[in-house]
Amino acid sequence: MELLHSGKVRDVYADGKDLILVASDRISIYDVILPTPIPDKGKILTQLSLWWFDQLSDVVPNHVISSTDVPQEWQGRAIRCERLEMVMVECIARGYLAGSGLKDYQRDGAICGVPLPPGLVEGSRLPEPIFTPSTKEAVGAGHDAPMTFDEVVAQQGRDEAEELKRITLEIYRRGSEIAATKGILIADTKIELGKAGGELKLGDELLTPDSSRFWAAEEWRPGDVQRYLDKQVLRDWATRETDWDRTEPGPELPERVVEATRNRYVEVYERLTGDRWS
Template identity: 55%
Template structure:
């Protein structure tokens, strides 16, 4: 359950994040330009929010995203972070961000073949309608990163693959091309950096938004996406970027096409959930069971290991807030 933060109004609670509007201390009015984005320790898998949190996950994702925003400064137009000076209750796992209108597309790029992309390739020889060479297997490196967008489904429903023409229908040809180019460039830069640190980024999902003020619009006004000139406004990278939640991270020294890879991400808990040990039937309507302590600890360790390998910094758990009395 989302916490109450003095001076802030909760306006959204998602699978793993909350958004709060800062309030004017004199009038109580919402700040229309900023939001407080808080990353919780909740974890989702197979379209379920699990009952067991993973300690420090929110802090790892927040700190790793901040590091990546710096690494990507010359790749993306802008990012959404305004300040890391946040309330003590959420220190280390929250940021103040620009209030944006999010684009209605899940922007995904793949550098290696696995997961849902592998299933489509085996059936049709394509990924999101993009033809690939024959003979690829689970874990194969693709000739180049491929943009494989999907729809944004409501919580509890599956995102559906979207051909590039479908993206053009949603946001117009100019904005669709910019989303494709930015997403692919982020994955390319990510792999350039990660490869030197022993990590392969198989695929990643990123999100983009526009600042309605740059379009001369209010926060509630409709946007004609097809009319947007991406050369005239910032296409802003938002949410998280190149984290173990939004990407598949593999150990480079253990990479071997033709089998599942050793991962740094939440694949550990996915594997347990679909194993006989969990007793859970993914096809049923029943919620997943609580995670055992050893699965939680291993998942946390993988997240922390990815952070430390990429940034070269030791991860430290944020200090709890001090309370009087």
């Protein structure tokens, strides 16, 4: 097999007409890959994505061909998938105010050109979920930049832009409904879409702690710090306990931070799927 691409988390190999997508234990924040891996992270991301692809298969097709027809050394953390021509838009849905969306709202009263009512605070539920796309930059090429919907229309055309928005918001809506029954709020999520035979399909990963903000529903308090069930613990540690300037190289993680991060990934997997992580 030929290594085609090594990303922040996944390595992509060509195997004939198919691709093999291999999730590693690498973790990144602020677009920088940290030098310390998180044990089992690649397997958790892969198994959780497969669970979500199955749950939401009626919303939009996905790229999965097989989760077992992969080399033995990658079993559990690899997927054989269809080659897609990826859409060069990061498709993001937000249902709550957090992260960069909070900063944009505090500055502009809007996110990606979508106006929001005054008086919202960190953790506020938005009146309705919104589509807040961004550019899709290559690893090392800089940070993704927010896009307005009109900019997506100019880049992709009206019909495709509308479909990207519809799929993103429906994935978020359905995913949020399922997660809520398991005691998890999905504050926001990012999905990747591509085309095969002119048809839009989901690629990469889906509704994982790497691509979404998960909060413990029972501890949700607008205006307060939420209990994150994702890699926010790393951002908080880097901000509060280091003087790292968010450029390469990233700092080594202490064992307690590695353990806390892994525990959150495991908790999300177990809450959502109902299965024990072994």
